[in-house]
Amino acid sequence: MINLEGKEVAMAHREKIKREIEEQGIEAGLAVILVGDDPASKSYVASKEKACREAGIRSIVFQLKKETSEEEVLKKIEELNLDASITGILVQIPLPDHIDENRVVEKIDPWKDVDGLHPFNFGKLFMGNSVVEPCTPKGIIHVLDHYKIDLAGKNAVVLGRSNIVGKPIAALLLQRNATVTICHSKTKNLKELSLSADILVAAIGKPLFVTAEMVKEGAVVIDVGINRIEDKTKLSGYRVVGDVDFESVSRKASAITPVPGGVGLLTIAMLLDNTLTLARIQQAKAA
Numbered sequence: 001m002i003n004l005e006g007k008e009v010a011m012a013h014r015e016k017i018k019r020e021i022e023e024q025g026i027e028a029g030l031a032v033i034l035v036g037d038d039p040a041s042k043s044y045v046a047s048k049e050k051a052c053r054e055a056g057i058r059s060i061v062f063q064l065k066k067e068t069s070e071e072e073v074l075k076k077i078e079e080l081n082l083d084a085s086i087t088g089i090l091v092q093i094p095l096p097d098h099i100d101e102n103r104v105v106e107k108i109d110p111w112k113d114v115d116g117l118h119p120f121n122f123g124k125l126f127m128g129n130s131v132v133e134p135c136t137p138k139g140i141i142h143v144l145d146h147y148k149i150d151l152a153g154k155n156a157v158v159l160g161r162s163n164i165v166g167k168p169i170a171a172l173l174l175q176r177n178a179t180v181t182i183c184h185s186k187t188k189n190l191k192e193l194s195l196s197a198d199i200l201v202a203a204i205g206k207p208l209f210v211t212a213e214m215v216k217e218g219a220v221v222i223d224v225g226i227n228r229i230e231d232k233t234k235l236s237g238y239r240v241v242g243d244v245d246f247e248s249v250s251r252k253a254s255a256i257t258p259v260p261g262g263v264g265l266l267t268i269a270m271l272l273d274n275t276l277t278l279a280r281i282q283q284a285k286a287a
């Protein structure tokens with residue numbers, strides 16, 4: 001069984017980006033908007049900020065109150081769209097219920113959309129002509145490529161249909177000639193379908209949902225979940241687990257990503273990658 005360690009792959013990629021930024025004199029500035037005080041989101045944003053700093057990307061975090069109106073968020077985005085020193089904009093998801101995620105994403109200048117979630121970028125992704133790809137799906141493909149896992153003709157089953165992971169990873173797997181099935185909360189024969197998977201991507205946000213009896217012998221399992229579950233033996237009072245029951249599934253899988261230390265680290269590396277790509281494009285346009 002191969003442990004698809006994200007850490008080494010992510011760190012090597014971050015070093016490469018840092019070198020390119022230095023050598024090519026790229027001036028990249030990432031603005032991150034965080035609405036509310038969800039502890040997990042705050043911790044992700046802090047990691048993104050640190051990674052930017054280490055790579056030589058300026059980053060500014062706008063921490064807005066939970067009650068901030070949709071109009072105010074849209075206004076902030078408009079301001080950042082017009083600011084030439086900002087080359088990338090990221091709005092941390094999830095947003096509070098009173099804010100429409102689609103309206104927010106559509107407001108971002110597509111050439112500053114480091115998440116690749118604007119309809120322009122999402123459309124190009126599905127056409128196989130992407131500029132930037134959503135960070136987590138891009139990270140998954142990166143780790144599969146690193147470990148030389150061939151996707152052509154394989155049955156890939158994606159659990160979850162979110163815009164941020166499920167739909168875009170399906171598009172990328174399809175582009176690599178996998179036969180892709182997307183399962184979701186209304187899927188009837190989920191266990192049967194997941195058992196047919198050569199490549200199984202779990203992105204449903206349910207702790208330890210995927211158990212050994214849902215996994216085919218020799219399957220490659222990608223665990224996108226980052227769930228906090230109560231653990232009184234820990235100082236923090238919680239521990240982080242994936243959507244996959246690693247202990248039982250790792251005995252059947254031929255390869256599996258761990259949580260933590262798997263896909264999460266690659267998401268951040270790909271965010272830097274997208275930020276560099278868009279900064280380069282803007283620099284070339286301004287020249």
Ligand code: GUN
Pocket residue numbers: 090091092093094115135136164267
């Ligand atoms: N929330 C969880 N992952 C992500 C991500 O990759 N981008 C954004 N904007 N929000 C997230």
